Amino acid sequence: MTVPLELPKAIDLSHHLNSIARNRFASPLKDILNYMAQPGMISLAGGLPHPSLFPFAEANVSVYPANADLKHGVVPSVDEQLTLTIPKTAPVKGALDLNSVQQYGHSLGLPELRAWLHQFTRDVFSPAYSNFEILLHEGNTAAWAKVCRLLLDAGDYILLEEFSFPSSFGPWVPEGCKGVPVKMDAHGLRADDLERVLSEWETTHPGERRPRVLYTIPQGQNPAGLSMPGDRMRDVYEVCRKYDIIIVDDGPYSCLTFREFEITPEPVVPVAETGEQFRKTLATSFLKYDYEGRVIRLDSFSKTLAPGSRLGYFVANPIFIERLLRATEVESQTPSGWSMAIVSQLLHTWGQDGYLQWLSNLRDSYELRRNIMCAALAKRFVALPADKYASAVPGCEGVALYPRGTDPATIKPDQAPVASFVPPAGGMFLWIKFYLSGAPRFRELQTAQHEDPENAFMGEMWKALADNLVLLTPGSYYVVPASSGKATTSQRGAEPAVGHFRFAFSYNDRVEMEEGIRRVEEVASKLWGY
Amino acid sequence: MTVPLELPKAIDLSHHLNSIARNRFASPLKDILNYMAQPGMISLAGGLPHPSLFPFAEANVSVYPANADLKHGVVPSVDEQLTLTIPKTAPVKGALDLNSVQQYGHSLGLPELRAWLHQFTRDVFSPAYSNFEILLHEGNTAAWAKVCRLLLDAGDYILLEEFSFPSSFGPWVPEGCKGVPVKMDAHGLRADDLERVLSEWETTHPGERRPRVLYTIPQGQNPAGLSMPGDRMRDVYEVCRKYDIIIVDDGPYSCLTFREFEITPEPVVPVAETGEQFRKTLATSFLKYDYEGRVIRLDSFSKTLAPGSRLGYFVANPIFIERLLRATEVESQTPSGWSMAIVSQLLHTWGQDGYLQWLSNLRDSYELRRNIMCAALAKRFVALPADKYASAVPGCEGVALYPRGTDPATIKPDQAPVASFVPPAGGMFLWIKFYLSGAPRFRELQTAQHEDPENAFMGEMWKALADNLVLLTPGSYYVVPASSGKATTSQRGAEPAVGHFRFAFSYNDRVEMEEGIRRVEEVASKLWGY
CATH class of the missing domain: 3.90.1150 (Aspartate Aminotransferase, domain 1)
Structure with missing residues (x-):
């Protein structure tokens, strides 16, 4: 899928950063990295343990084929399974190896995985601005906590769906922040109620700072199971633009959006689609309507592969990604190398079409359960x-x-x-x-x-x-x-x-x-x- | 190794918690867990994805034997290697399986690994109080950031070795906290200088809150390579006790403590020891002198196995562990299931004696490099x-x-x-x-x-x-x-x-x-x- 060249770049939204985010600094050690590439250089500067002393010699992970249809409980046989192999050292330059993925790595995350996800995001979620970036994280729980520390000040108000995921309250309630519930209807968060809340703010909350962050689960909302259609997301986006609100799009269920429901005495078995059909009908995310870079999307493999990998990724504008990266360097470094390597190999082995087929079939499984x-x-x-x-x-x-x-x-x-x-x-x-x-x-x-x-x-x-x-x-x-x-x-x-x-x-x-x-x-x- | 029954319990140090740590609350969803065990109960309450829909069928990781001597660059042959196997479902109840470790898990971390580490901590580091607890974390970088959010308030002063690891400044400098350098000599942080800093505080910093946290790398200090002997740690501990300071013992190098050095024209090759000899001479940590529970030890597998696992563990008193757990639930959930499962199987396969032998040989490798x-x-x-x-x-x-x-x-x-x-x-x-x-x-x-x-x-x-x-x-x-x-x-x-x-x-x-x-x-x- 080609991207029109005329997509705009993100606007400067740096005034949303809180003072902690502004005060973060790059590790001085990173300056030395620029010199390391010089031919013949001997660096005694780093502090890396030697990979020959890592006890891991090879990893082999058997995985299902991308087209496995699991909705009737029939699991692929061993013959149908694929094996991901990660050797201790790379057989060819650039191939994934344990020595690298078990070493300290750049806090942006495994480059091969980031590149794959950048292409996937462009092709499947189609952000409406050109210079979005990807930063890996340790799952959406960690990601949302990082975003709170990026944007919120103590005592701030946060906009949320009137019923929302209680763990998402965890990072900001102890900081003395307060939620502002926005009403939902059958299509999710109501743009008109968001407009009402914000337009009446000075009257309803005299002297209080207006909310600057909307936390939303636009697809498969937890707990309400609602998904926002495209025009609803566009309307919400425009209200947020009017009032200069950052939209945090928590998207673990974006690829689990179901087709229409009919009341039937026997459960309807969903009809399988190809990955390409699936991609075309995917409910997508706020990114599709984001021509300014005011959406921070939290994506995760917890619902599409498995939660235990504790792996996901931010999609956001370069200014926010850079500040999140500075925080990541001193708060978590990188997600697990095991998780990054296994998920990266799986996605590269399946390919984008394969992953879309997997998501389509997975969606069918949950749709059948619904x-x-x-x-x-x-x-x-x-x-x-x-x-x-x-x-x-x-x-x-x-x-x-x-x-x-x-x-x-x-x-x-x-x-x-x-x-x-x-x-x-x-x-x-x-x-x-x-x-x-x-x-x-x-x-x-x-x-x-x-x-x-x-x-x-x-x-x-x-x-x-x-x-x-x-x-x-x-x-x-x-x-x-x-x-x-x-x-x-x-x-x-x-x-x-x-x-x-x-x-x-x-x-x-x-x-x-x-x-x-x-x-x-x-x-x-x-x-x-x- | 038996523990004397007369070890005291940790004293109540909850006055050190900052307001954010105090304000954290347990997820209400966890209340329901108590009901789940009831026979015949059908729970539609959880939000777990179904493990049959995880694409991971089996993992096999080849590892070195515990007694591998890697200091001369001879790597164990494939025949000598061991294979850790994690099947999709457990062959016997209680065995490790991918369905469990890839699922959402308790934020304390994988129980088998915690139990192993509790025993290891008791036998090897011998805390001087009885009711220490273990909480897994994502490496000492993440752990220290969590401790800062547990104890520090904006503007606080923190005691540190006069030269310290710059990434450790990352979490608190942006919060407006300030470091207080304590001088070192050949045996590391000086207890007398710590006493001087604290006894003169009201004169040197009139009207400013006295520091309440000491961050130290007592063994193999970064950057100075110093290790504190036991009596130095005891002296520092007593000063901290006198001034009610919490000691954060950052211990990635605790098991890489070397024997005496002699100036020689050719590098001396260290003489191998058994795991038991190694255990007896290990420089240990502040835990050994901690009869009040005022040490928060940050331990990590980054230097002993590999950094890419992003896995380590806190050892601390029950009050601090409980508050760190509340933070973990909403900030990271758990370390990677891949990392926890692979490291747990490795340690269980090697056993404690095997791991001590590994550490002893690893120490020899780095000692030879020194x-x-x-x-x-x-x-x-x-x-x-x-x-x-x-x-x-x-x-x-x-x-x-x-x-x-x-x-x-x-x-x-x-x-x-x-x-x-x-x-x-x-x-x-x-x-x-x-x-x-x-x-x-x-x-x-x-x-x-x-x-x-x-x-x-x-x-x-x-x-x-x-x-x-x-x-x-x-x-x-x-x-x-x-x-x-x-x-x-x-x-x-x-x-x-x-x-x-x-x-x-x-x-x-x-x-x-x-x-x-x-x-x-x-x-x-x-x-x-x-």
């Missing part, structure tokens, strides 16, 4: 399109779940279902909203003027589910910490009389998912009294 | 014991280097040699002090009242060396940044009319080292005019 879980819900509840049956229930989108045995013809448009969900458009999670006013116990808590009846009821429901041997993640875990104290549902201005659970469809097999959903429905039937 | 470099100096200069020939030259210790051809009988005790060095007692570096008053150009700079003649001369000498095709690391790189601006030699109160270069003996072969030293002496002879 379909299994959704079909299990449709089997236990009466599942109907919300826009048709619950059109007058505020905020009810996607699929509405009514008590088993409900005759659709009897449903009134303003009658709250037991629950509803937007079918996951990517990722690993189903986010189910329960409508609590149908549950006698919830009404009891309301009548008793409990200070947070939603939270109390959902806590009781979580316990009832655990007692019925099914574990879900409480929606409260994903509430953005907007202030130092705990806020009640009404204090947060959150939607009243609803509560959420996150259901993961990534790990369990079909039998477990179906039995788990059966147990959930069993508890719901008791609590909703049907 | 001897080669020192013999090369003795060949090019006239090398004589400083205590005998330069007894009246202030600060001249170890080996004094005089111009070639010098007749020892003519040397006066107050006559400065060209250079001197304390023979490295461990690690990878030789730290050579040059006596500049013998160099005409230096006297010229002094006469011209240059603001920093030492620094100017050493810069010119570095350039002359580079022009003569030998690279050394300038001593100025290792000067502790004690204030925000650049200070001259006299402003720093540093020893006048001397300058240092660091010579690494870890990487080059004998021919290169000897030729490099020849080139150094050639430049010295010109600059000193002999």
Whole structure:
């Protein structure tokens, strides 16, 4: 894929760097590197251990072929597997060897892997500016912590989806930063709500510094399973541009974006695509709309290969990459040489087409899992399109779940279902909203003027589910910490009389998912009294 | 080795935690873990990708036998090599498998490896308190950055050896912290100077918070190659106890501590020892004297196996480990699963005795390299014991280097040699002090009242060396940044009319080292005019 020559360069966004990032300096030792290349030079300056004293003689890793179709549990035979070999010393100059990858290396990361990823990013994510750069990191958790230390000052406000991944709060809450939740709809983060938050900022937060960072998981959002279509990302980008916001695009699920969902009694088995078909339909990332270099994309192999490699990469403008590199030099040096070498060899062996085929098939596997879980819900509840049956229930989108045995013809448009969900458009999670006013116990808590009846009821429901041997993640875990104290549902201005659970469809097999959903429905039937 | 039952427990040192460390919270998702063990439970709560979708089928790593003697460049044949195999799924329950090590894991790190290291630490480093704990990390660079975020506040002062590893300044200089240099002698950091700095603090730094952290590389110090004997460590520990200082013991070279050095024309080849002999003579670490739990030891496999694994471990009291764990959960999760699995299998395969034998032989290899470099100096200069020939030259210790051809009988005790060095007692570096008053150009700079003649001369000498095709690391790189601006030699109160270069003996072969030293002496002879 050729890139039009007229792509602009990134603009200067260095005013976003915090004082720590500005104060970082290059190691003076690196200055000497320039002299090392001189012919005949003997350097006694470095401090490298001698590779002949590394005890590792050769590594061989057997891997699946790129076109392995794993969705039915049939694993490739040993004959079909490929072997990645990393010898102690390179047989030809430039080939990967253990002596190099086990040595101290440049903090940008293994050059062969960076080059591969640069091409992949250009071909698949197509940033709208020309001079983006790649820096390897140790997974998106480490990457986000590095970005916090790049951009945030103590006490800053950060924009996030109204429900977000709790570990992402970890780096900034202890620094005294505060989250600003932005509402979502079925297409993810709402550009209009982002505009509202920012345009009203001086009124709602007089004297407080306006947020300068948006943290978002645009595809397969955790916990909500939502994916932002292209025009939504473009609209969000333009709001961010207007208010000079840096977008941190956390993208572990970008390549796990699913096709449309239909309510069916039996799970639909996804139709395989070629890697090229997959590439064309990929939901992509904010990079595609980023003509100024204001997106810092965090990409990772945790969901596409395996989390244990602790390996991923930043895509960002050269100024941010340079400052992240300075931090990397003194905070982590490089990701593991084992991880970089094995992943690099795997990607070079598969090739870009092969990796796209792998991603396409992987997506199918998770899409099938989504379909299994959704079909299990449709089997236990009466599942109907919300826009048709619950059109007058505020905020009810996607699929509405009514008590088993409900005759659709009897449903009134303003009658709250037991629950509803937007079918996951990517990722690993189903986010189910329960409508609590149908549950006698919830009404009891309301009548008793409990200070947070939603939270109390959902806590009781979580316990009832655990007692019925099914574990879900409480929606409260994903509430953005907007202030130092705990806020009640009404204090947060959150939607009243609803509560959420996150259901993961990534790990369990079909039998477990179906039995788990059966147990959930069993508890719901008791609590909703049907 | 049995541990006496009467070892005390760590005292409560939680008042040293900074506000960020105190504010860290456990991920709420972890609460659910307690419920997962219940029989029959179906958990849809986790967010794990499915391991059947990891493309890694098996890893085989060929390694050297533990008793490989590599100092003469003879590498073990393929027949002698061992193979570490990590299958996709464990053949027996509890065995290491790729599905587990490539999955998200507990942030403490791989349990088998932690257990091995706990036993190793107990048997080899023998902490003087009972309840020390182990937390894996991504190498000592990452570990020190984590400790800075655990203990330091912006603007704090940190105690360090007067010359220290420049990358260790990286995490705290941008935070506005300042270093406090503590003088060294031939046995490393001086306890009496530490006592002086701390006892005079209120006078020398009125109104400023006293330092609470000592960062030290007690064995094979970088750059000075010094190792602290046991009684020196005990004395330093007691001063730290008196002033309530936390000792950060950066220990990558702890197992590379050498035997006594003798000046010989030919390099002495070290005599091999058994692992058990090695263990008994090991210089150990501050842990051995730590009966309160005020030492945070940073250990690493970078120098003992290979740097590319980016793997090491903290040894510290339970309160610090718990807070470091909270940080690890949101800043890095775990080290690479590849690194943890391969190193763990290697250590379990070798066993403790085997690893000690490996370390002993490795130490011999680096000790031989030290001897080669020192013999090369003795060949090019006239090398004589400083205590005998330069007894009246202030600060001249170890080996004094005089111009070639010098007749020892003519040397006066107050006559400065060209250079001197304390023979490295461990690690990878030789730290050579040059006596500049013998160099005409230096006297010229002094006469011209240059603001920093030492620094100017050493810069010119570095350039002359580079022009003569030998690279050394300038001593100025290792000067502790004690204030925000650049200070001259006299402003720093540093020893006048001397300058240092660091010579690494870890990487080059004998021919290169000897030729490099020849080139150094050639430049010295010109600059000193002999």
